[in-house]
Amino acid sequence: MPVDNFSSYFNPQGIIIAGARRSMGFGFDIPIFLKEHGWGERTFLVNPSGGELHGMKLYQRVAEVPDPVDLAIVIVPANAVPGTLEEIGTRGIKHVIIESAGFAETDDKGKALQEEVEATARRLGLRVIGPNCVGVVNTENRFASTDVIEEALTPGPVSIIAQSGVFGNILLDFLHERGLFISKAITLGNRIDVNECDMLDYLDDDPTTEVIIIYLEGAADGRRLWKTLRRVTKKKPVLILKSGKTPEGKQATASHTGSLSGEDDIYNAVFAQTGAVRADHLDHLLDLAKTFTTQPLPKGNRFGIMTSSGSMGALATDIAVSNGLVVQPLSPSTVKQVREIAPDWMNVKNPLDTGPSMIFNQFLPLIMNDPLVDMVLAIIAVPYSAMKLIKQLGMKLEDVFGDLESMRAQFPQDKPLVMTVVGHGDFVDDISKIAGKSIPVFTSPESATQALAGLWRYSRMRQDNSC
Amino acid sequence: MPVDNFSSYFNPQGIIIAGARRSMGFGFDIPIFLKEHGWGERTFLVNPSGGELHGMKLYQRVAEVPDPVDLAIVIVPANAVPGTLEEIGTRGIKHVIIESAGFAETDDKGKALQEEVEATARRLGLRVIGPNCVGVVNTENRFASTDVIEEALTPGPVSIIAQSGVFGNILLDFLHERGLFISKAITLGNRIDVNECDMLDYLDDDPTTEVIIIYLEGAADGRRLWKTLRRVTKKKPVLILKSGKTPEGKQATASHTGSLSGEDDIYNAVFAQTGAVRADHLDHLLDLAKTFTTQPLPKGNRFGIMTSSGSMGALATDIAVSNGLVVQPLSPSTVKQVREIAPDWMNVKNPLDTGPSMIFNQFLPLIMNDPLVDMVLAIIAVPYSAMKLIKQLGMKLEDVFGDLESMRAQFPQDKPLVMTVVGHGDFVDDISKIAGKSIPVFTSPESATQALAGLWRYSRMRQDNSC
Numbered sequence: 034m035p036v037d038n039f040s041s042y043f044n045p046q047g048i049i050i051a052g053a054r055r056s057m058g059f060g061f062d063i064p065i066f067l068k069e070h071g072w073g074e075r076t077f078l079v080n081p082s083g084g085e086l087h088g089m090k091l092y093q094r095v096a097e098v099p100d101p102v103d104l105a106i107v108i109v110p111a112n113a114v115p116g117t118l119e120e121i122g123t124r125g126i127k128h129v130i131i132e133s134a135g136f137a138e139t140d141d142k143g144k145a146l147q148e149e150v151e152a153t154a155r156r157l158g159l160r161v162i163g164p165n166c167v168g169v170v171n172t173e174n175r176f177a178s179t180d181v182i183e184e185a186l187t188p189g190p191v192s193i194i195a196q197s198g199v200f201g202n203i204l205l206d207f208l209h210e211r212g213l214f215i216s217k218a219i220t221l222g223n224r225i226d227v228n229e230c231d232m233l234d235y236l237d238d239d240p241t242t243e244v245i246i247i248y249l250e251g252a253a254d255g256r257r258l259w260k261t262l263r264r265v266t267k268k269k270p271v272l273i274l275k276s277g278k279t280p281e282g283k284q285a286t287a288s289h290t291g292s293l294s295g296e297d298d299i300y301n302a303v304f305a306q307t308g309a310v311r312a313d314h315l316d317h318l319l320d321l322a323k324t325f326t327t328q329p330l331p332k333g334n335r336f337g338i339m340t341s342s343g344s345m346g347a348l349a350t351d352i353a354v355s356n357g358l359v360v361q362p363l364s365p366s367t368v369k370q371v372r373e374i375a376p377d378w379m380n381v382k383n384p385l386d387t388g389p390s391m392i393f394n395q396f397l398p399l400i401m402n403d404p405l406v407d408m409v410l411a412i413i414a415v416p417y418s419a420m421k422l423i424k425q426l427g428m429k430l431e432d433v434f435g436d437l438e439s440m441r442a443q444f445p446q447d448k449p450l451v452m453t454v455v456g457h458g459d460f461v462d463d464i465s466k467i468a469g470k471s472i473p474v475f476t477s478p479e480s481a482t483q484a485l486a487g488l489w490r491y492s493r494m495r496q497d498n499s500c
Numbered sequence: 501m502p503v504d505n506f507s508s509y510f511n512p513q514g515i516i517i518a519g520a521r522r523s524m525g526f527g528f529d530i531p532i533f534l535k536e537h538g539w540g541e542r543t544f545l546v547n548p549s550g551g552e553l554h555g556m557k558l559y560q561r562v563a564e565v566p567d568p569v570d571l572a573i574v575i576v577p578a579n580a581v582p583g584t585l586e587e588i589g590t591r592g593i594k595h596v597i598i599e600s601a602g603f604a605e606t607d608d609k610g611k612a613l614q615e616e617v618e619a620t621a622r623r624l625g626l627r628v629i630g631p632n633c634v635g636v637v638n639t640e641n642r643f644a645s646t647d648v649i650e651e652a653l654t655p656g657p658v659s660i661i662a663q664s665g666v667f668g669n670i671l672l673d674f675l676h677e678r679g680l681f682i683s684k685a686i687t688l689g690n691r692i693d694v695n696e697c698d699m700l701d702y703l704d705d706d707p708t709t710e711v712i713i714i715y716l717e718g719a720a721d722g723r724r725l726w727k728t729l730r731r732v733t734k735k736k737p738v739l740i741l742k743s744g745k746t747p748e749g750k751q752a753t754a755s756h757t758g759s760l761s762g763e764d765d766i767y768n769a770v771f772a773q774t775g776a777v778r779a780d781h782l783d784h785l786l787d788l789a790k791t792f793t794t795q796p797l798p799k800g801n802r803f804g805i806m807t808s809s810g811s812m813g814a815l816a817t818d819i820a821v822s823n824g825l826v827v828q829p830l831s832p833s834t835v836k837q838v839r840e841i842a843p844d845w846m847n848v849k850n851p852l853d854t855g856p857s858m859i860f861n862q863f864l865p866l867i868m869n870d871p872l873v874d875m876v877l878a879i880i881a882v883p884y885s886a887m888k889l890i891k892q893l894g895m896k897l898e899d900v901f902g903d904l905e906s907m908r909a910q911f912p913q914d915k916p917l918v919m920t921v922v923g924h925g926d927f928v929d930d931i932s933k934i935a936g937k938s939i940p941v942f943t944s945p946e947s948a949t950q951a952l953a954g955l956w957r958y959s960r961m962r963q964d965n966s967c
Contacts (some may be wrong), residue, residue, distance in 0.1 A: 051918065055890065056830075057893070096704070118851050132883035134845060134855070136846050138810075138847070139844070139845040139847060140845075140847070162552065162730045169775035180883070180885040180886075181885070181936050182885060182924070195811075197809065197811035199808065199809035199810075199811065199812075199881055199883070200811040200812070201882075202883045203809065203881045203882075203883060203922050203923050205923075206883060206884040206923045206924040206927070207923055207924050207925060210924075210925050225954060240671075248811060250811065250814060263902040274815075275820070276811060276814035276815050276817075276818055278818040278822065279817065279818050279821040280821075280938050281820075281821045282812075282814050282815070282821065282825045283816075284816040284817075284818040285810065285814040285817040285851050286810055286813075289533075294791060314815070314819070314944060314946035314947075315815060315922070315944045315945065315946060316943075316944050316946070316947070323930060324884035325948065328501055337535070340754075341666065342664065342666035342667060342670065343605075343664060343666075343752065343753055344662075344663070344664035344666065344667040344715060344717065344743060344753065345666075345667070346752050346753075347717060347752040347753040347784060348741075348743045348748065348749070348751050348781070350743075350748050350749040350751075350752040351744065351745040351746050351748075352781070353748075354746040354748045354749065355746060358729065358751070360748045376622070377606075378601060378602050378605075378607075378610070379606075380605070380606060380607070382753050388601070390760060392762055393611075414666055414667075414670045415666075415670075416647070416666070416669045416670060416673060417673040418529065418647040418648070418649055418680075420660060422524065422529065426524070434778075440714075455670050455674075455782070456670050456673045456675040457649070457674050457677075458674060458677050460673070469649050469767070471543065476783075477781060479781035479782060480621050480781075480783070
């Protein structure tokens, strides 16, 4: 088995938990998690005290664990890590996740201990994720080196690389609420060995990963990151949230995972040159992921907006134009078709303000089919009282807004379509149901527009590179 | 009654609905709304057909309506508006809300009609809100000239001035979901008479209005806006979302309410000079409102962060420093106090990364009391699985995070405190409950920080002006 094959991390044959224990914490939880998710027979708990935990045998030494084992999860106290690595190396295991904290992220003593761990791992030829991380998640086989909630295990197209363990773990708690489901997740921690580039390479080849999102505080190896991003983004979009934009922000993370963040301008240049899409903030990162996982890449940057409120159309237009999109008039043929069905008072332009015309479902296909439009944002802002009335009259929301999901399937497949619904929470939920999984629904015009602008930025890079 | 007393708009003695009708629409809904909210006896419906609607008499002419009436809500078709205004003027009513659309927002014919309406109103000495609006809401007496959902009628400290009718109406549908409750709302529409300055003046004197939020596409009178804002912001914060940042964004609204937006740089200068706080986008506007209505003004810009995740602290720091806040070390006395209770591995600095120490409730008061900290953001990012375990162990979230609401009451009253909870929706809800109404809870570190930065911007202006 070559050392750079990471499959043991994501699909291990047998797993050692060094530091399983009876008191609250990872050492108590992770064995339960693995047992409940079908990994009980392949999981071997190690604790010098021996005995049993959760009905599983506690081996006193790593050497006693039977074959096959190819992954070790280390949760022992920091100062016991070097010795544990010796046992692991001797046992012939090559892949290790060190979840223990108390290293370079704390103080000089921790830093020295981390150097010892690094030297030990190198001498033994181990690959190491961590320390100070929660390791990996693979939804395909429901394997995880940390306790993950059930909702996070629904397989999906997004894979996550997070430098911070908490960050990665927390994302898994609520991504499903935003309609995002993952394939793999990796938290890197202090990165004494495995870094973001290793994982980018792995995910590049991973057939179930379609979109990669990264939370980064600083590159482990800037030159390699440049080369790796450049290669990976040709195949898969890479969305990056990077902290440390300001010196103070850098300092905030410097000791956190023991890395000093680099200069922000350089990062911006690297991301721009390599086609990685940088998110402005946490919500933006998730908005981008939602759009990249559901929408095709646009052929151009011509942005068509239809809206039931002129104000929301104007807010979207401002953000679009400020972010490289073009809001230009609709094609004469579309204008003609819209005029044929539009009420007299309607001003037929882009954004198309449909007002209270209530034939949203007839306008949307016309905008989508416009040859001068490369991507579409449909904004619904209708007072809830009007919606209640529609329901009281025995009408369905679909009668007004159309069967959006099936409509989407008929539209040209190279045109992204996203929606914004501003209003009562129940109304947002109702429209989201009609929109289905193929149309992302946002709750502000600006966030939807920024997500599409990111999609275009990536699409343009792909076009430039293919020329 | 002097013409510039707007109390008839918000607390009318008697109301005429010109254009009450039996078919779906405002003319059908508004009478129901008024009747259901205790205004039935003071509401008089007018429709030339006569008869009854919702058990209320339909007067055939405005002249037939009995005394007292001091407000007319006009919902007749656009071309019937001038004639209706004549009837209203003759009847001695001085305050009118024209909700009818089909004026300058449509085409040249509509523009001409609007000019006629404007001339008629002026000749008759009428004050007019509209046309193309939904008028006013007053939660104190549950009066509204439009159909508003029940949840929006809970009285609160925010008043809204919106140039767009839909915009204002939609806000009322979901502000309560964000913990925001209103005193008054006014939608201005095409502004042939009453404009944002009139309403700013009114709200300036309104005892139940504490914070004013404005959605603006363009100023009706730039010079007056400057003067008015300068005066009002000395007493009450004014938060503004303005579209038309770009030429295309301006064009999007130009015909919408018949106004041409001004130059964005000038607006920025006006807002900066007058102490109005401009929101970057819709969510930012609401985040600002949530913070301004619950937090005191900070004395300075020194920002203290405590966080259970270093990554979130770094993201907050970046945004803070980019927006005029200072993230500097904690005072020696605070550092000493924190060290006394902190686990060994904790790196005591600002942001204070508490990690999984689980004594969040002990750290927060120390940061709040730090003499070198003017405002605090507390970030909770804890894996949901850990929270579930805490509950299984029979502990309450309060045991870990403290009784935040009562704790807040003990803290120095001049220090804003906001929270960010990143994670599972249920966890966000649970913490929000503990935080109560006095601590706003955000779901991203950046949005919380931006809200505090806005609070500081306003506070600094108030300090500058009082010198």
